[in-house]
Amino acid sequence: MKVNEMMDKNFIVVSPEDDLVEVSILMEKKLRFTTPVVDSQKRLVGWITSLDVNRGFREGKKKVKDVMYAKEDIVHVHDDDPARLAVLEAGEYKVFNIPVISDDDVVVGVVRTFDIVKTLSSLYEVKVYKIFKAMEEELKGVTWDELMEASAIVTRRRTGKRVTANDYEKRIKNSTFGEAIWATGGLEKFFVGLIAIGELVIARKVAKARK
Amino acid sequence: MKVNEMMDKNFIVVSPEDDLVEVSILMEKKLRFTTPVVDSQKRLVGWITSLDVNRGFREGKKKVKDVMYAKEDIVHVHDDDPARLAVLEAGEYKVFNIPVISDDDVVVGVVRTFDIVKTLSSLYEVKVYKIFKAMEEELKGVTWDELMEASAIVTRRRTGKRVTANDYEKRIKNSTFGEAIWATGGLEKFFVGLIAIGELVIARKVAKARK
Structure with missing residues (x-):
């Protein structure tokens, strides 16, 4: 099984220049605690969590780029990686969501730990x-x-x-x-x-x- | 395996009267996207997520009780339930964390999906x-x-x-x-x-x- 068979394809993305209040409303509406940050070509440039948004609100920050993680600081997988890799990385790095990118760095999905749990438990x-x-x-x-x-x-x-x-x-x-x-x-x-x-x-x- | 062998025991709890700004700082410091809300006897009374905190900030709410979910609206498991039950519930309800309570309703842990992934993948x-x-x-x-x-x-x-x-x-x-x-x-x-x-x-x- 490949990562692309286990990932969420209804993910949301935000851009570094997006307004934090709007991003916060979108994340709540779609029930996403974390979301990839992409450039105009939909390539992965960072990652933002609802905890970062909270900090932004407390500190009066206005934009996604003021509170996001850089791409280098986050775990990601490729869409044709074995699904096992996402499973091992989620367990090892204790992350709830992992962005999935294609060969040209475009975000094509997000693996969520509860999708992994569902896949693993269906085997059980x-x-x-x-x-x-x-x-x-x-x-x-x-x-x-x-x-x-x-x-x-x-x-x-x-x-x-x-x-x-x-x-x-x-x-x-x-x-x-x-x-x-x-x-x-x-x-x-x-x-x-x-x-x-x-x-x-x-x-x-x-x-x-x-x- | 029982739920209590798979749960996080270093969880945090908040109370309904707690100040949202302080709760937001605690959640960020401990990297918790969601956390149980308890009464003075540490019994489960609700659940709060970082998305709820965001909404509270946007809407000028001040306390946990203004934005939390009631106990009736959340999934929970007992500490002596089979670990399988938490696995199935996380997959079915698509939740990242499940509070674990003892027979007298006291919160004794939180099962996080990445703990489940780690347990399942160690079997694999x-x-x-x-x-x-x-x-x-x-x-x-x-x-x-x-x-x-x-x-x-x-x-x-x-x-x-x-x-x-x-x-x-x-x-x-x-x-x-x-x-x-x-x-x-x-x-x-x-x-x-x-x-x-x-x-x-x-x-x-x-x-x-x-x-």
């Missing part, structure tokens, strides 16, 4: 069921019922709880990857459980073939 | 190597070298690229889960690749045992 919200369906397709010659039966056996072995194949199927239809990794205690443990299930169905398939 | 940054180590441990009787050999074979089959067991080992030592799922095209595909590897090492183990 993949149903566990879909992972098992992919597994069924991969393991040729293993039926869905055999897969559910093996899953119930592995679950009984690991947790001591009596679970039927039917119970297991219901559970994975309702639970998500995010819930599963928090429930099993982490990514590795979740995968290891799946591998154990895979190992069991394969062993059973081999045993059946020998009969 | 798990080395793929660790997943293979967990797999080796799970698949009794399969050596690390056999696992790498099977991985190289599966990779060759799927991508057509000539990869040795050695190449493969180097690759997983350097790459993370986040990179791997973006590279393979999604969670299910990544996992299906692991299952294919598991299937192959098990088939080879069975074949060896028969000899």
Whole structure:
């Protein structure tokens, strides 16, 4: 995934000569706490936050250029950068928004941390069921019922709880990857459980073939 | 993971009677775009943003209570809620910060979206190597070298690229889960690749045992 698939394209921009009161009204109307400052060619020249506007008001400043950050002092990403980069930078620099520029420095979007959260959590919200369906397709010659039966056996072995194949199927239809990794205690443990299930169905398939 | 493991504990609070100019200076000094409003017992009564402060300045308002949101109009979570809940709410309501309250309504923290991004991305940054180590441990009787050999074979089959067991080992030592799922095209595909590897090492183990 690229940055341009995760960014807000309905961003606002302001120019260095803009009046602070007007910018303040625009930011409030569009609910933007921070916004890129651009030149007449829409190229990134700076960044302004609502905290800077507040300071400007307190100190009697009139224009964006009196309170803005320079381009050199802010984090930015390119539209064809991997989305991962914006994720890492937001976490590292503790910023809420990151301007996205094209190769000629033109601002083409803003990555907002809640867009990142939405993208990351949509991955977490993949149903566990879909992972098992992919597994069924991969393991040729293993039926869905055999897969559910093996899953119930592995679950009984690991947790001591009596679970039927039917119970297991219901559970994975309702639970998500995010819930599963928090429930099993982490990514590795979740995968290891799946591998154990895979190992069991394969062993059973081999045993059946020998009969 | 609970909300209280992911929240900012160095938050600031303001009270409804506080002077807007002083609040504005505090928010700028602490770099807080939004902050909880509390009563004398530190219980949550509202929420104020730097955009509200701007509006207050424009309109000649003097106190926090003149521009704040009421408690009913904001999203909040409890300190013992699952961290997942804050993640989902930030994505759904598109908010940058969520106040965290205890059972008696006292504000005990603030979840910031970049804290969420950091937590989520640290999960993504798990080395793929660790997943293979967990797999080796799970698949009794399969050596690390056999696992790498099977991985190289599966990779060759799927991508057509000539990869040795050695190449493969180097690759997983350097790459993370986040990179791997973006590279393979999604969670299910990544996992299906692991299952294919598991299937192959098990088939080879069975074949060896028969000899």
